[in-house]
Amino acid sequence: MLIAVSVHTEDKPDFVRLQEAIDSIPEGYEEPVTIRIRPGIYEEKVTVPASAPPILLLGEDRVKTILTWSDNAHTLGEDGKPLGTFRSGTLNIFAESFTAENVTIRNTSGPGTGQAVAAFVDAGQAVFRRVSLLGDQDTLYTGKGKQYYNECWIEGDVDYIFGAATAVFDRCRLHNKRSRGYITAASTPEGTAFGYVFLDCEITGGEGVRDVYLGRPWRPYAHVAFIRTAIDGSITPEGWHNWGQPDRETTSRYEEFASTGAGAAPGRRVSWSRQLTEEEASDYRVIHIFDGWHPEGY
Missing domain, CATH: 2.160.20.10 (Single-stranded right-handed beta-helix, Pectin lyase-like)
Structure with a gap:
């Protein structure tokens, strides 16, 4: 129809x-x-x-x-x-x-x-x-559910991507509008292999925007991975925030691989986040993340 x-x-x-x-x-x-x-x-x-x-x-x-x-x-x-x-x-x-x-x-x-x-x-x-x-x-x-975002522009200031879905953001642009905000607030259910996965994305900020976090855990088992992301200076060096709940540092999974740009600071990230190895990052493929589902036309 x-x-x-x-x-x-x-x-x-x-x-x-x-x-x-x-x-x-x-x-x-x-x-x-x-x-x-x-x-x-x-x-x-x-x-x-x-x-x-x-x-x-x-x-x-x-x-x-x-x-x-x-x-x-x-x-x-x-x-x-x-x-x-x-x-x-x-x-x-x-x-x-x-x-x-x-x-x-x-x-x-x-x-x-x-x-x-x-x-x-x-x-x-x-x-x-x-x-x-x-x-x-x-x-x-x-x-x-399973959500696939391809070549999208997503902007905001506080928790502007949030929720429980398994979602892949493929070659998207994330734009921080104001300082001291948070890009993600994942609430990945316990036992779920993948939460938010960003593949080959770009993070930018408006003029003068600083001290933005990559994410904070809305729920205890939040999972977010940034794979090969170009990150500008709007992101704070520590990268991640515990939402004032230190116990979530032991259950959340916050990961990066091969980040580039002024905001890529692997040596300064919070100790409870991880830098993936090349072998680990190779598992972050769309069909694997979605357990066999191919977004139509992918």
Whole structure:
């Protein structure tokens, strides 16, 4: 099934709102659905339900195709109560299979407003290619499942990639917007082989941004590995933070291999992180991390 969405009615789309396009899929429909999104700014909060078939959200131009909303954890919901972090997302994905390409997803709540999720990905298997995820605190919530991000731009300031999923970030750019922040806040379940794996990524910071940590453990068994990452001077030399809970230093797994750039300081990292050997790093392959699953088209 192919559905066209455009905010410009002269394009003669099927729908002008993305949520209407998703809601139009018949109940029980199981075949893959492609939703083509014409360039434009889509100001709406969107949910892909658990009952949805495999969906490809396909934009034509990442820079010009923007899904945007501005809820944060303190925004009042219809029940008059604060939404909380987990209901603040601009795009909320609960389907078993989902792919997005060539779009920008942003939360414009702004700095200092608290947790404000751009994308909440709680899918079985999810793929993002050439997607920009823009926000401040808690930009990307990786809820569960296996998630693959390829050539994406992800930015924020505090815990802007967080959650329990096994997620691979392949050739992505991570951009620190403000000083003294944290890129990751993993909550990898105990006994899970892989949490967040960054392959051949780049870390940058805005002008004057300093003292940003690679991560801190949201839960005791957090796992994060940076493999062949180009790191600028926005990252603090110690690299990792224990979130004020020293006991998590013995259970968290924070790893690097072959980091380069001004922020690569293997000799100054905290003692409870690890520099992987070449042999250990060779295990960080997509098909191995995902236990045999190949993201479509990988």
